[in-house]
Amino acid sequence: MEVFALTRKLVDLESITGNEARVGACVLQLLRELTSQYGGGAEQIEVAPERFNVLARFGEPVVTLSTHLDTVPPFIPLHEDKTHIWGAALAIPRGSPPR
Numbered sequence: 452m453e454v455f456a457l458t459r460k461l462v463d464l465e466s467i468t469g470n471e472a473r474v475g476a477c478v479l480q481l482l483r484e485l486t487s488q489y490g491g492g493a494e495q496i497e498v499a500p501e502r503f504n505v506l507a508r509f510g511e512p513v514v515t516l517s518t519h520l521d522t523v524p525p526f527i528p529l530h531e532d533k534t535h536i537w538g539a540a541l542a543i544p545r546g547s548p549p550r
Contacts, residue, residue, distance in 0.1 A: 452481070455536065462529040462538035471521040472501045478520060482507040 466474040475495070482493035482505060491509040498504055505520070522539045529538040 457481070458536055459529055462536070465526045466520055466522050466539070467524050467526055468521040469502070472503075474520050475503055475505060479505045 461474060461477065464474040464477060479493055479495055485491075486493050486507050486509060489509055491507060493505060493507040496504040496506055527537070527539040529536065531537065
């Protein structure tokens with residue numbers, strides 16, 4: 452999948468904490484398609500009603516990339532200009548900003 456199309460698809464899904472099931476299902480489907488091409492797999496791990504983690508595996512060695520699928524309110528719909536794609540979850544800073 453083309454990276455900008457994927458970005459648009461994911462950002463267009465409202466995923467405020469507690470309401471991330473749709474984006475989780477989307478990521479799970481995409482990862483199942485991708486992993487099946489390379490002898491891997493993806494699974495849904497229930498956390499709470501309507502909330503789950505997604506685990507994808509590709510061969511050896513085991514590498515874990517861990518992140519979250521939910522965003523903080525308010526939902527910011529996708530919009531674009533000639534050089535940027537804007538929307539919720541495109542950049543959620545962690546820790547102190549660089550100096």
